[in-house]
Amino acid sequence: MGRRILMLPGDHIGGEIVAEADKVLRAVDRCFGLGLDLDYGLIGGAALDVEGVPLPDSTLASARQSDAILLGAVGGPQWDGVARELRPERGLLKIRSELGLFGNLRPALLYPQLAGASSLKPEIVAGLDLLIVRELTGGIYFGEPRGVRTLENGEREGFNTDVYRESEIQRIAHLAFRLARQRDRRLCSVDKANVLEVTALWREVLESIAPSYPDVELTHLYVDNAAMQLVMAPKQFDVIVTGNLFGDILSDAAAMLTGSIGMLPSASLNEAGFGLYEPCHGSAPDISGQGRANPLATILSVAMMMRYTLAEPAVAIAIEAAVGQVLDAGLRTADICAQGQTAITTEAMGDAVVAAL
Amino acid sequence: MGRRILMLPGDHIGGEIVAEADKVLRAVDRCFGLGLDLDYGLIGGAALDVEGVPLPDSTLASARQSDAILLGAVGGPQWDGVARELRPERGLLKIRSELGLFGNLRPALLYPQLAGASSLKPEIVAGLDLLIVRELTGGIYFGEPRGVRTLENGEREGFNTDVYRESEIQRIAHLAFRLARQRDRRLCSVDKANVLEVTALWREVLESIAPSYPDVELTHLYVDNAAMQLVMAPKQFDVIVTGNLFGDILSDAAAMLTGSIGMLPSASLNEAGFGLYEPCHGSAPDISGQGRANPLATILSVAMMMRYTLAEPAVAIAIEAAVGQVLDAGLRTADICAQGQTAITTEAMGDAVVAAL
Ligand SMILES: CC(C)[C@H](C(=O)O)[C@@H](O)C(=O)O
Ligand SMILES: CC(C)[C@H](C(=O)O)[C@@H](O)C(=O)O
Numbered sequence: 001m002g003r004r005i006l007m008l009p010g011d012h013i014g015g016e017i018v019a020e021a022d023k024v025l026r027a028v029d030r031c032f033g034l035g036l037d038l039d040y041g042l043i044g045g046a047a048l049d050v051e052g053v054p055l056p057d058s059t060l061a062s063a064r065q066s067d068a069i070l071l072g073a074v075g076g077p078q079w080d081g082v083a084r085e086l087r088p089e090r091g092l093l094k095i096r097s098e099l100g101l102f103g104n105l106r107p108a109l110l111y112p113q114l115a116g117a118s119s120l121k122p123e124i125v126a127g128l129d130l131l132i133v134r135e136l137t138g139g140i141y142f143g144e145p146r147g148v149r150t151l152e153n154g155e156r157e158g159f160n161t162d163v164y165r166e167s168e169i170q171r172i173a174h175l176a177f178r179l180a181r182q183r184d185r186r187l188c189s190v191d192k193a194n195v196l197e198v199t200a201l202w203r204e205v206l207e208s209i210a211p212s213y214p215d216v217e218l219t220h221l222y223v224d225n226a227a228m229q230l231v232m233a234p235k236q237f238d239v240i241v242t243g244n245l246f247g248d249i250l251s252d253a254a255a256m257l258t259g260s261i262g263m264l265p266s267a268s269l270n271e272a273g274f275g276l277y278e279p280c281h282g283s284a285p286d287i288s289g290q291g292r293a294n295p296l297a298t299i300l301s302v303a304m305m306m307r308y309t310l311a312e313p314a315v316a317i318a319i320e321a322a323v324g325q326v327l328d329a330g331l332r333t334a335d336i337c338a339q340g341q342t343a344i345t346t347e348a349m350g351d352a353v354v355a356a357l
Numbered sequence: 358m359g360r361r362i363l364m365l366p367g368d369h370i371g372g373e374i375v376a377e378a379d380k381v382l383r384a385v386d387r388c389f390g391l392g393l394d395l396d397y398g399l400i401g402g403a404a405l406d407v408e409g410v411p412l413p414d415s416t417l418a419s420a421r422q423s424d425a426i427l428l429g430a431v432g433g434p435q436w437d438g439v440a441r442e443l444r445p446e447r448g449l450l451k452i453r454s455e456l457g458l459f460g461n462l463r464p465a466l467l468y469p470q471l472a473g474a475s476s477l478k479p480e481i482v483a484g485l486d487l488l489i490v491r492e493l494t495g496g497i498y499f500g501e502p503r504g505v506r507t508l509e510n511g512e513r514e515g516f517n518t519d520v521y522r523e524s525e526i527q528r529i530a531h532l533a534f535r536l537a538r539q540r541d542r543r544l545c546s547v548d549k550a551n552v553l554e555v556t557a558l559w560r561e562v563l564e565s566i567a568p569s570y571p572d573v574e575l576t577h578l579y580v581d582n583a584a585m586q587l588v589m590a591p592k593q594f595d596v597i598v599t600g601n602l603f604g605d606i607l608s609d610a611a612a613m614l615t616g617s618i619g620m621l622p623s624a625s626l627n628e629a630g631f632g633l634y635e636p637c638h639g640s641a642p643d644i645s646g647q648g649r650a651n652p653l654a655t656i657l658s659v660a661m662m663m664r665y666t667l668a669e670p671a672v673a674i675a676i677e678a679a680v681g682q683v684l685d686a687g688l689r690t691a692d693i694c695a696q697g698q699t700a701i702t703t704e705a706m707g708d709a710v711v712a713a714l
Contacts, residue, residue, distance in 0.1 A: 089551050119589050124476045140519060140553065147554050157522040158558030162497060165514040192602070194446050196497065197504050201515030227610040231588065232476050245549070249606060253584040261585070
């Protein structure tokens with residue numbers, strides 16, 4: 001019985017980095033006898049150009065039949081002019097929603113080999129290892145009503161709705177508590193409960209669930225304070241759990257604390273543990289086609305896939321160790337290259353990881 | 358004809374820092390013959406304890422009769438249990454809304470004397486001088502409908518509405534463009550136009566106004582990217598304009614880049630230029646009553662008041678220069694005290710600024 005992985009390269013550097021992850025998948029398949037089947041599909045601008053929509057039904061059907069998904073990145077300036085509903089990002093939002101991928105795991109991990117890349121002082125970020133758990137299928141991203149209406153006086157008004165029901169908050173809370181248990185057992189929930197009713201309910205639900213995890217310490221921060229604390233003393237955090245919009249903002253800020261966003265993977269899980277794995281970075285149109293992209297975030301996303309969906313922790317560890325070895329050997333793509341180091345290509349980096357396996 | 362300043366100390370360190378700003382106001386009044394009248398009023402927890410509401414009608418009436426307001430800070434753990442509508446923060450939100458203080462100016466300025474306090478590397482933040490212009494009376498902070506409802510299946514759902522009409526966006530945009538003109542003429546508007554319709558309208562309105570300010574360069578960033586750029590390379594920014602919620606988050610992150618939030622003032626202006634001035638930091642219950650608070654953010658808020666509402670730029674410059682002198686002389690409160698330096702009290706710091714005037 002093979003395990004089907006749907007590969008969705010997407011746009012721009014998406015294809016280049018997924019090609020390297022493909023090599024890694026085939027390598028671990030051989031070494032560990034995983035019985036993987038790799039299928040390919042279209043998403044984002046690439047799908048729009050061919051099929052007229054950013055998430056074709058055929059892609060969604062393949063996704064539903066697969067055991068896990070690996071995504072590159074979507075978007076690019078050539079689709080700036082297309083109608084809102086057809087934009088590449090819509091494909092991403094739709095696949096998250098259609099597959100119920102409510103749990104977005106975004107680790108911000110500082111590799112000791114790359115400590116110098118951070119814009120923060122070494123003592124502030126050395127050893128940084130935090131995990132942001134972002135709710136991904138609710139909140140203001142998907143809330144109705146939404147749109148632009150014309151008022152009686154003739155002017156237009158834009159509106160969106162931030163909305164969470166208890167059951168949505170409960171499932172992301174349980175996921176976050178379980179993940180905290182596997183780490184340092186400290187969970188910080190981020191909201192704006194002093195102003196927004198929807199996040200006051202969020203805080204209340206988190207509190208109501210806390211007694212089921214007596215071994216995990218739960219704290220709360222307002223989002224403005226959380227943004228400050230991330231800049232000031234990020235190592236105070238273990239796991240952060242928050243809604244869709246705050247998670248979008250804070251996870252990007254946290255990723256950038258490491259200075260090497262080209263290294264950071266992510267997982268988006270549904271209730272059954274099925275998941276979509278993708279790098280935290282975008283499609284980088286500015287360097288696309290030049291062999292300069294860093295494939296390590298995508299390769300590390302494969303490691304997350306092994307851990308969270310395919311239940312192959314030994315394979316995850318092997319991939320992560322191979323990445324560590326490659327970094328130890330001084331191999332660097334342009335984005336993580338310090339002064340005096342020579343950058344290697346996307347392909348050479350992928351090959352080096354395969355060799356290290 | 359006297360000019361009435363309403364002083365609202367608020368809670369905890371609010372009283373201590375406003376007392377020092379009072380000294381500075383009286384000193385510049387004497388030196389420059391400003392004809393100031395200082396009135397005092399209650400807001401926040403202090404008002405709640407005495408009058409039963411966080412913004413008494415008497416305070417609002419005094420505010421309407423004053424030429425400018427100086428606020429300390431509101432809030433504290435002793436009011437954690439009070440009903441939502443009575444919380445100290447509600448007083449602040451209500452005074453902003455009642456007085457139409459839509460334009461919130463939050464400078465993030467790194468004082469060269471305090472460069473070491475930042476958690477970022479010196480080369481990343483040296484010379485940092487950016488201004489965040491946050492819309493303060495609209496968006497999801499005030500949008501209706503809002504609340505918590507019970508669904509048919511019995512579970513509760515929280516909801517809030519993010520809403521902006523064209524005229525609201527126009528007035529904050531004009532303010533931001535005018536402020537950019539007085540600085541480096543670069544304005545970056547922050548939104549999430551790829552996901553939220555309300556911010557797509559925001560972007561459209563900003564674009565439509567840009568031709569009236571051909572000397573100002575307008576750019577746009579998505580909020581997640583803006584959070585990253587602030588951490589990675591904050592000096593790329595001159596003026597940032599954004600909505601109420603994103604402004605709350607980004608201005609706190611930006612403030613923390615300097616490492617000395619005890620130094621940062623803010624202004625909240627209405628259409629007539631009337632304003633409420635307050636430090637960016639909070640009421641710091643943990644150090645309240647110990648004479649350890651830094652009064653400089655409040656004193657620098659007085660300088661902003663002189664510049665933006667009282668049209669006394671020479672006085673603003675004099676106050677800012679006095680603060681600079683005090684820092685040059687090595688005087689530091691505990692929050693900005695580096696190793697080997699001795700911290701002075703709130704009062705001693707206020708006195709030093711007055712002496713330097
Ligand atoms: C592309 C965009 C819609 C998306 C989001 O906001 O969720 C991205 O920023 C992300 O974080 O994955
Ligand atoms: C206290 C709170 C309601 C307030 C806000 O969110 O606006 C504060 O964080 C601020 O930024 O002035």
